[in-house]
Amino acid sequence: MNTIRGLAGKRKVAVAVKANAYGHGLKEMISLLRAEDVEYIAVHSHGEAASARAFGWDRNILVVGYIALSDLQAVIDLDLEPTVYNTETINRLGQLAKQSNKEINIHLKLETGTNRQGVEESRLEKVSTAIKKYPGLHLRGVSTHFANIEDTTNHEYASFQLETFNRLTAAVRRYGLKPDLRHTACSAALLLFDDTKFELVRPGIAAYGLWPSKETYLSYRLQGGSNNILSPIMTWKTRVAQIKEVPRDAFVGYGCTYRATSKTRLAVLPVGYYDGYDRSLSNLAYVLIKGKRAPVRGRVCMNLIMVDITDIKGVRLEEPVVLLGRDREEMVSADQIADWAKTVNYEIISRICGNIPRQII
C-alpha cells in the first residue's frame, strides 16, 4: 500500500476489493486495509458491501457494479455510495432518500468510450436534471473507466477518453451539479498518467502487488520508473495427498493424455479446476515442491492434479506445494499461469475458490 499511497499522493484512494478482493479474501484484505491510510473500498455489489461491513469496514464504500432497483434499500442500510447511470436508479434512490430523511452520496458514471456502464453525452442533461430533482441526492463523484489503458503502449484511446471525460464533467457542471470527486484511475492509469488521478483513484490489481499487464510494465519502465515497485502479496499452497510410482508407458489422468516415458514418481495434489486451478493448465504448468519445478502430468481434474516428482528427492506425504508464488529460488507467478492459461493475471487470482482458507502472514 505504500506504493499506492506514494502514487496517489494526497488524493483519496479507493482500493478495488471486488471478486473476493481479487481472490485474496475479502475478510483478510479488509483487516489489512483497516490499518492503512485508505479512504474507500470499491466493491461490485451490495452483497460484497454487506460482507465488508460485517468484516468491520466502517469507512466509505463505492459500489462500482449494478444494484437491482429492488435492492437499493441496501444503499441506506449499509451506507453505500452507488454508481448510477440510469434515471430509474436515480429516481428510486431519490425516493428512498426522501423516505428515510437521509442524504445519499452517488457517483455518476460517464460514458467515454468503453461502452460498458455510463451515461452517454446525449442523455447527460436528462440524467443531471433527474439528480437535481432530489435534494436528498448528493453528487459525490463523477467517474469513468478506461477501455484499453493496460492493453497497449499506445495510449491515444485513453487520452481520447480522458478528453471526453473532461468535456462531460464540464457539461455536468453546466447542468448545475457540483461533483466533489472526479475519478478515472485504475492501476495502469495510476502508474502511468498523472492527469487521470483527479481527486480519487481506484486501483485494484496493483494493490495486490501485480502489474496490470506487460504493456503497463513496459510503459512504466520507458517513463523511467523503477523495476521493483510492486511485489505480489499472495502465495497459493496445497500439500501432497499421495505419492506413487508408475511404470514406463503408464497413462496418467482422465483422457489418458499423458503417458510416462520411464518409471515415474507422481504426487497427487488435492486441488483442481473447482478450486480455480484452470483445466487449461493440464500437461502444461508446473508447481513448486522443495523449491523445484514439478510438472503437471495429465489433465487437471475437478479436485485433483498429478505432478511429476521423479527428480525431486525426499518428497513426503503432506509435503507443502506452491501452486502460485515463490519457493526458495523458484517462482510461479500469476502472470506465468495466465500465459499458460491464455488469460490475464486478474482472472487467475480472482477465480481462486472462496472456500479455500486464507491466512495472513
Ligand SMILES: Cc1ncc(COP(=O)(O)O)c(C=O)c1O
Ligand atoms: C470501475 C473499476 N474501477 C477500478 C478497477 C480497478 O482496476 P485495476 O484492477 O486494473 O486497477 C476496476 C476493475 O476492473 C473497475 O471495474
